[in-house]
Amino acid sequence: MEIVYRxxxxxxxxxxxxxxxxxxxxxxxxxxxxxxxxxxxxPGLADLDGFSHIHLIYHxxxxxxxxxxxxxxxGAEQRGLFATRxxxxxxxxxxxxxxLLGITGTRLRVADLDILDGTPVLDIKPFSPEVDHRERxxxxxxxxxxxxxxxxxxxxxxxGTDGCDPERRKG
Numbered sequence: 001m002e003i004v005y006r007x008x009x010x011x012x013x014x015x016x017x018x019x020x021x022x023x024x025x026x027x028x029x030x031x032x033x034x035x036x037x038x039x040x041x042x043p044g045l046a047d048l049d050g051f052s053h054i055h056l057i058y059h060x061x062x063x064x065x066x067x068x069x070x071x072x073x074x075g076a077e078q079r080g081l082f083a084t085r086x087x088x089x090x091x092x093x094x095x096x097x098x099x100l101l102g103i104t105g106t107r108l109r110v111a112d113l114d115i116l117d118g119t120p121v122l123d124i125k126p127f128s129p130e131v132d133h134r135e136r137x138x139x140x141x142x143x144x145x146x147x148x149x150x151x152x153x154x155x156x157x158x159x160g161t162d163g164c165d166p167e168r169r170k171g
Contacts, residue, residue: 007120008044009037009106011058013113018062022114024085024096032101035108035121042106044124049103053127054110059120060092074145094119097127 013033015021022031035056037045048054065088071077072084081089094115101109108124 005059005122007038007059007122008041008124009035009121011035011056011113011115011117011119011121013115013117013119015113015115016117018087018116021116024114030111031113032109032111033113033115033117035110035124037106037108037121037124039106045103045106045108048100048108048124048126051100051126051128053097054100054108055123055125055127056094056096056098056110056115056121057123057125058094058096058115059122060087060089060094061118061120062116063087063089063092066090093122 011033012035014031022029066081067088068081069078070081070084070086070088072079072086075084087094096114098113099111101111103109
């Protein structure tokens with residue numbers, strides 16, 4: 001089975017290298033950028049301006065290869081890949097919830113951005129606390145580290161994400 005996606009747009013962010021960029025939106029400290037949606041998809045932006053937050057689903061275009069056991073950014077012990085948010089994955093798909101600050105034409109101004117400049121966007125969905133909230137959640141091994149003080153920036157521990165070929169960063 002072949003699955004093919006095409007970008008609906010591209011992220012423009014202050015983060016041009018994976019090392020040093022925020023590892024999650026909560027560590028992005030209000031970092032602002034834009035999502036430039038391709039003109040073909042402009043009609044799909046109707047009514048999105050009423051939402052304060054959106055899900056961005058994107059292709060981790062600077063990530064290559066993967067291992068099924070990793071030491072995640074928010075931990076010190078090796079974990080199964082699917083129990084982490086590590087960027088090197090069999091299908092390098094990223095997911096972030098960002099604040100939507102405004103929409104002008106096909107340009108979405110966003111904040112709390114933790115995404116590399118030039119990243120292809122695969123989809124945009126509205127965030128809704130009514131739909132997305134779950135009570136009594138368990139967070140597995142993250143229980144002991146979620147409130148721990150940490151820098152929240154990528155440190156290069158995932159080989160293959162320390163730099164990105166300029167051809168892969170076009171957007």
